[in-house]
């Protein structure tokens with residue numbers, strides 16, 4: 001098997017990467033390391049890293065297959081401003097980037113933003129709790145947490161297609177499902193992450209941008 005065989009493809013990436021990039025260009029700090037949680041195939045990572053040259057991109061995923069795919073995409077595009085993917089499970093109480101060895105090499109370019117696309121509805125609610133707790137621990141004041149995915153608003157689906165998708169997710173795993181944005185915002189607030197902006201995105205998704213507030 002060649003390294004290229006490890007590259008995985010998520011067709012939605014081709015459709016959503018440009019609208020997501022538009023938002024990232026507006027909200028991400030101009031420098032520092034962007035920690036991507038649940039990078040999946042790595043297609044977003046190589047695309048965003050190639051467009052955000054002032055940042056260093058740090059992809060992560062809990063899945064070994066995903067990390068192999070990220071390595072393969074990174075080698076394919078010969079990206080320079082992207083780290084090797086790290087194993088990171090958001091539910092862990094201490095993330096790998098908080099450990100001493102990582103904090104040493106992150107010293108020169110500290111994490112200023114966290115990006116998480118299409119994870120919190122395809123994982124148990126505990127993953128959302130872990131994500132917010134980690135973002136609250138790691139982000140500096142003024143740091144950005146960017147979320148992308150489908151959400152309920154006011155407890156209601158925003159489109160029939162999201163209701164169908166929600167049923168599909170719950171049939172895969174009863175702990176998965178489209179989250180209610182108010183619940184996500186409440187968990188974030190407890191970690192001193194306040195909503196900065198919400199943008200409607202294609203295919204009935206939302207971009208939700210949080211900023212780390214003062215203690």
Ligand SMILES: C[S@@+](CC[C@H](N)C(=O)[O-])C[C@H]1O[C@@H](n2cnc3c(N)ncnc32)[C@H](O)[C@@H]1O
Pocket residue numbers: 010013037038039040041044061062063066088089090091116117118119122123127
């Ligand atoms: C639907 S994929 C999205 C991947 C990519 N962000 C995208 O939009 O194409 C969900 C990803 O979440 C990852 N994931 C699920 N639970 C996780 C956890 N507890 N910690 C970190 N990643 C997790 C999975 O391994 C998978 O790669």
